[in-house]
Amino acid sequence: xxxxxxxxxxxxxxxxxxxxAVTIRMSSNCVFCKIVSKETPSxxxxxxxxxxxxxxxxxxxxxxxxxxxxxHIVEIRSLTSKDIPLVQSMEQVGLSVLEKTGGxxxxxxxxxxxxxxxxxxxxxxxxxxxxxxxxxGVQFSGCFFGSTESAVKMLEGK
Numbered sequence: 001x002x003x004x005x006x007x008x009x010x011x012x013x014x015x016x017x018x019x020x021a022v023t024i025r026m027s028s029n030c031v032f033c034k035i036v037s038k039e040t041p042s043x044x045x046x047x048x049x050x051x052x053x054x055x056x057x058x059x060x061x062x063x064x065x066x067x068x069x070x071x072h073i074v075e076i077r078s079l080t081s082k083d084i085p086l087v088q089s090m091e092q093v094g095l096s097v098l099e100k101t102g103g104x105x106x107x108x109x110x111x112x113x114x115x116x117x118x119x120x121x122x123x124x125x126x127x128x129x130x131x132x133x134x135x136x137g138v139q140f141s142g143c144f145f146g147s148t149e150s151a152v153k154m155l156e157g158k
Contacts, residue, residue, distance in 0.1 A: 032121035060136035063103035073122040094126035103128035
């Protein structure tokens, strides 16, 4: 039987006064956890104590960013109403990075894939100005994707 090994890793993260050791819960076989720990390279556009932001490797629009928490959380449905501030912070960070990289926060889509997702690590998509192409249009339709607003409403009921 296959099981996911959850581990805690100490990583060194840049802080205001140099580098600080931080212990974060990660999954040993998660590609996003490997990006957090710098085992897998990525074009990181933003990093802070809680989140990373980097471009999606299969963009659905001119600007397509992913915002991930550094801690391994499987998906949006793993969260509860207590986690609404986390989701709102993810959106704020994503919109800020979008604007800094030339996207328009007033004309964008933010949200999560559910009930299906390709990577089992919570990640918010930030796409601007719009989803391009019919295949991506299906992937980011209401059947497979929920906006940040709908995610918050879903969490309010948990």
